[in-house]
Amino acid sequence: MLGKLTETMTGLLSRVAKQSKLTEENIAQAVEEVRIALLEADVNFGVVKKFVERVKAKALGADVVKAVSPGQQFTKVVHDELVVLMGGEEKQLDLKGSPSVVMLCGLQGSGKTTTAAKLAKFFSKRGKRPLLVACDLQRP
Structure with missing residues (x-):
């Protein structure tokens, strides 16, 4: 799922970055x-709608800095809005209680097991003793 999104976004942004001039039509198509x-x-x-509106407004209203191309400017606008969408700031997990429980939910193939393994490694490096438990009630 994320692989296809990454591939699509990378292709789109590389095509936009090659354009020497961004018009309202180009921006509308890219958005x-x-x-x-x-x-x-x-x-x-709803998240997509708000995100697209913000990107379009910023891309149309942005003054292109002389050091970068219009396509690079659009890429920066998309990047900045993705950072805002994802939270923008780093938040620490408060795992002072014992035991601390972290539950991962998501669709099949979305990376829950990989994420759980990475979290377990992260916490074990910090002196915690993670226990990974599968709670699938039903597997297809």
């Missing part, structure tokens, strides 16, 4: 492709 890519990756419709 539409971003919208479709996010929806195909099962991102919530």
Whole structure:
């Protein structure tokens, strides 16, 4: 799921970055492709709608800095909005209680097991003793 989104976004942004001039039409087309890519990756419709509106408004209103191309400017706008969408700031997990429980939920193939293993390694390096427990009630 994320692999396809990454591939689509990378291709789109590289095509946009090669353009020497961004017009309202180019931006509208690129924003539409971003919208479709996010929806195909099962991102919530409301989140996609707000994200696309912010990207379009910033891209149309942005003054292009002389040191970068218009395409690079659009890529920066998309990047900045993705950072805002994901939270922007790093938050620490408070695992002072014992035991601390972290539950991962998601669709099949979305990377829960990989993420759980990475979290376990992260916490074991910090002196914690993680226990990974599968709680699947039903496997297809």
